[in-house]
Amino acid sequence: MVISFSRNVISDNDNTLDETNGEEDPSELEVAAETDRRNEMSSSIATLRANPKYSDFLILCGDHIFPAHKAIICSQSDFFAKVFDSHFSVGYRIASSSLASKLLTTILQEACTGRIRLPDHPLVVLLLLDYLYSSDYTFYLDYDFPTSFLAEGQSPPGDLVDRLHCCELSVHIHVFLVADRLLIRGLKYLAKEKFAEILRKASFPTVYPRAVREVYTMTSIHHRLLRDVVVDFTLDALHSHGERGHFDPNFPRHILEEFPEFAQDLTTKLVDEWVEDEKSIASDLMQIAEYFRLC
Template sequence: MHIEMMGARPKRFTPTDQTQGSAKNRVVIEEKPALIKGVIDYLYTLDYHMEVHTPETDLSQEPDGEEAQDSPNKPDSINEDKATACNTLSLYISMYSLADRLLIHGLKALSKEKFEKELARRWLDPSTFSHAVSEIYNSTPESDRGLRDLIVNVTMDNLVILRTGAKTMDSTVAGNGEESGPVAFPDSLARSVPQFSSDLAVEMMNRTVADWNRHGTCKPNWVQ
């Protein structure tokens, strides 16, 4: 039953895959069991839920190298809650990508919605934000704007907070060093994910031009 339901969706298997699948009466999808279970649950109920287990390690998708210099206060290892948050976001991103490959558009839209809610719930935590940006740009093609546009817009709407660690968009507070924490958007993130930086620059220009067309002048910055 599951094979017939799932096999009717994909249109991107190669002839070799189809031959092997026919010979064995099954189609092998090399994904995490939790993702496959989520797909099956969605096909039956139009919803899915992920059981997230804290990984022992593995934030391999998160930028490294010079990031330690940009964020000197970052601990050597993230705590259990942050690890769980990264894993949750990763699962939603992976499900979004899998749904795209299987052409299950409703599941793809639902995964985007779940990702957006989880990101908002974590409120731009430094470790989870960097991890989410890297994961999105490593897991989705350039032509798929769903999660990419989402993370770019979130960045633009919260640029002061992300760049300064401030807990408010009030520029007087953000600029005087008070009410601040770890920086969620260090220079190293922009360097390590150049396509994200490019998308961000384009959105900045678009907002500036739109502001100019409305008011005949530019705001002192490009954020709302």
């Protein structure tokens, strides 16, 4: 899939006249021209995605081959930049993930031939490239991506909408993890936001437990950014259960028993909230006491 940018023609600016002399406003014309130039640049970069003519290395993923351009990829990924610049040293720590030394050695060797093989699912790599060439990516199914969560023991829900939400959440988790491993900060935050957006609209009793299981199975304590999304969403659901039409009053407590780390994170957040509330109450009481003292 190629995400292309359509060139925006700002007709209002093109026809803007100065009210005093009937001439076009130069400042607005400059803004329109600058916008047009930016759109042309974005369109040109996106076009490279579909045209392998000027690509200077290949990303291999399973049986799929993705042409890429070092200038675009390396400028956004410290991982790829260091691979091609051969700046990896012994003991180099790639973000928070533990990439096996054997895999890293293989990647470095392949980089010398202009080929890099990634162990991720082809759809995840495709969305990764979509982001690098367009600053965004759009979820869709391709390359036989599993229609249920990948965590061991997961089963897809019966409802088709719930199943689609589960699949999309899984895709965003995988994109987050590959962005974290390849040191692409912008993509990591974008995947986190997309994950949070789908989690908010998905069915709580059906999709939520699967989302918790997926996140805490596939991530580690170093992936605080994504785990916090699940914990914060849980707190929000608990605090606003009367306003959520699809909220199940029987909170899936088995998740707390199944994932002690999740239970610990949730408890920590609850305690932090309580402490902040107590501080706020204490501050209010002190202000009231000071008011009466002055009276």
